[in-house]
Amino acid sequence: MVAIKRAKRESMQGGVEFKAEVELLSRVHHKNLVGLVGFCFEQGEQILVYQYVPNGDLRDSLSGKSGIRLDWMRRLQVALGAARGLAYLHELASPTIIHRDIKSNNILLDKDLNAKVADFGLSKSIADSGMDHLSTQVKGTLGYLDPEYYMTQQLTDKSDVYSFGVVMLELITARRPIVQGKYIVRVVQMTMDKSKDLYNLDDILDPFIGLGTELKGVEMFVDLAMACVEELGDKRPRMGEVVKQIENIIQIAAFNAGTNPLPTLASYEEYERMDSTTDLYSRPFDYSGAFDG
Template sequence: MQVGHEFKTEIELLSRVRHKILVCLLGFCFEQGEEMLIYEYVPNGNLNDTLSGIRRDWMRRLRVALDTARGLVNLHELANPPVIHRDIKSTNVLLDECLNAKVADFGLSKLMGDGEKDHVSTQVKGTMGYLDPEYYMTQQLNEKSDVYSFGVVMLEMITARKPIERGKYIVREVREMMDKTKELYSLHSVVDPALGFGTRLSGFEKFVDLAMRWVEDGRAKRPTMSEVVKDIETIMQLAGLNPNADSLSTSASYEESNKASSFDPYSEESFDQSQVFPPRTI
């Protein structure tokens, strides 16, 4: 029953909302019990797979962060009615041939009705490790729930770790380990080695500061996605990069600027599927 509902939701939402940063639905089949969705081809897989085995430099990751944030702004502020994705995670961020990101999988998405300006009360759905704790506790969903999930993806992106891994939750681990008086905030042991500590990670500390705002337990302390976009654009501009360039050209210009610069500077395996969670019990 849930699969059927998600199938219908995906078709309705992607028929209503189209943007280059949202994966495009080309068609669907619902015949003789077969349910198929046909999307545009996105050749470089998802962010989770990319972080697992392929080196991606710091500026390419910032580019992915900016693209993903812009996709969520499109859902939250430009769609009518507004859309809450409700399942932002690294496997739902796809990368095209230029490594530009596209937000995918809208089966759990929720439309905000006219009378639901602040939140919508709904059964808790999403993926463990990415869930907004306030939404989980109150069953009240709003755009800030996507901001929390986005923040977890960003921590995953700079550490290449699952949100819940070997009994440790990435948000808590980074929060407890941070020391702003030290280089890279003393996060060397959790930062993805593929980023390369021998290169200049422009804006890294600022990005970590922002990510920790995005994953605040209380949603009132989190920014909107449009504010998130502005913050990431600022980091890129301070590094001398054009936020509107595609990912490959952004990375190339960054690598060129770094040729002469170098210095050394959660509690179980995470769920990999979206699902409905039972009521909170003691």
Template sequence: MSTGIGARDSLSGLSGVWLDWMRRLKVALGAARGLAYLHELVNPRIIHRDVKTANILLDECLNAKVADFGLSRPMDNSDLILSTTQVKGTAGYIDPEYKESLLLTEKSDVYGFGVVLLELVTGRKPFERGRFLVAAVRSSMDREKDVYNHHELLDPNIGLDTKPKGLDKIVDLAMKCVQEKGSDRPTMGGVVKEIENILHLAGLNPDAESESTSACFEEASQDEIPPSLREEEVSLS
């Protein structure tokens, strides 16, 4: 059995681990690489079908791993679309196109990942107080204003006083991922490349080895990390 903490618990503060902006970028990259691996490198390809922060586990050095494949579906390499009989997933992360058509594609995972990116930026849940996070970000977005007019939505823990490098680009990428039509969304491979470029912009090496375990915990955690009950993981970090 593997151990780890969910990214959702870290964003909410329940884990005792603090994710600053740089750590959130690394979490985004690790999760994106894991999904790209499922979509592009395994045979048969796999659609995760339940991409969410609760299913992204962080190891002792805060490397992200995609976990929980209970709803996953393999796809024959000749197929681009899988017809389903009912919608599966978690409210707030479900691809609206899949919800309407019952046609599952890899772009459904891309939509869920876009919501994950918005959670990393805002610290908010995908659905709360009767409103979806995607709708809240979309309705307040104004690219002519500082941080796209999202001051009230952004998580202050990412250090807004110094405007985190790459913040606007991550929001742009998230909104590409949550386009209504799957055909308008990037592939996970394309998402990985964009996040790697954003890390370079922020002064990080996306291929650098993680810090030592002791350094990670001394800086990021005050509490003992609770054991995870999830056993299956995919990661390229």
């Protein structure tokens, strides 16, 4: 079983993104990154063949579209998996790779609901030149775009950290980054009151997260998310530190619940009963939603 991503024959748009994705995925291998099985770039075709990831993307789970409901512990595990994939790109890949389009649509869930970072068409490598940034045209997705990168056109790994912080806020609220002109980062900032339980965020937390039960670690998770979305990149943590902090939050949440940090969740059983021929990811190269300024 594989997933196919095919460009529209009448459009050559996406050629640069296609080559970037092939080159990058051919040299990186990590359990939290979607694996490339093969590709075709001839006779007018641009086709990428990926490992099949059956449970759709994180956005569909948070919106309820997929039928999958994620509890607090599973959301923490999804955050950890995605963070580990990014930390690998930033700190272990040589040269460093910046994804540049981290968002909930680009985090896929496998049969066990483990997170896999996908869609590397906008990714950039920083060659070992002593520079920790790249001067490049601004690309990304509105709502997730690092404001410092937007203003300076200086791309760093902290730009991915900002985007990941927005995803963290999505994980606890299930809201899109921008809804009716309201930006989730600003909404959380204005609503937060650290003197109250759950930082006074009860009204904007996703009810399916387990409201009504004792949720341990939510405040720590919010603190980490807000550190990731600091306006200045120098104030944001690196992804390796984000991984360590999420691991710590998971241990606290698991200890409080008296459960294994890796609970079994049956919410994906419906997907396992789907017709195996269903192609969830066959679509033209779609970097739509990408901001190109």
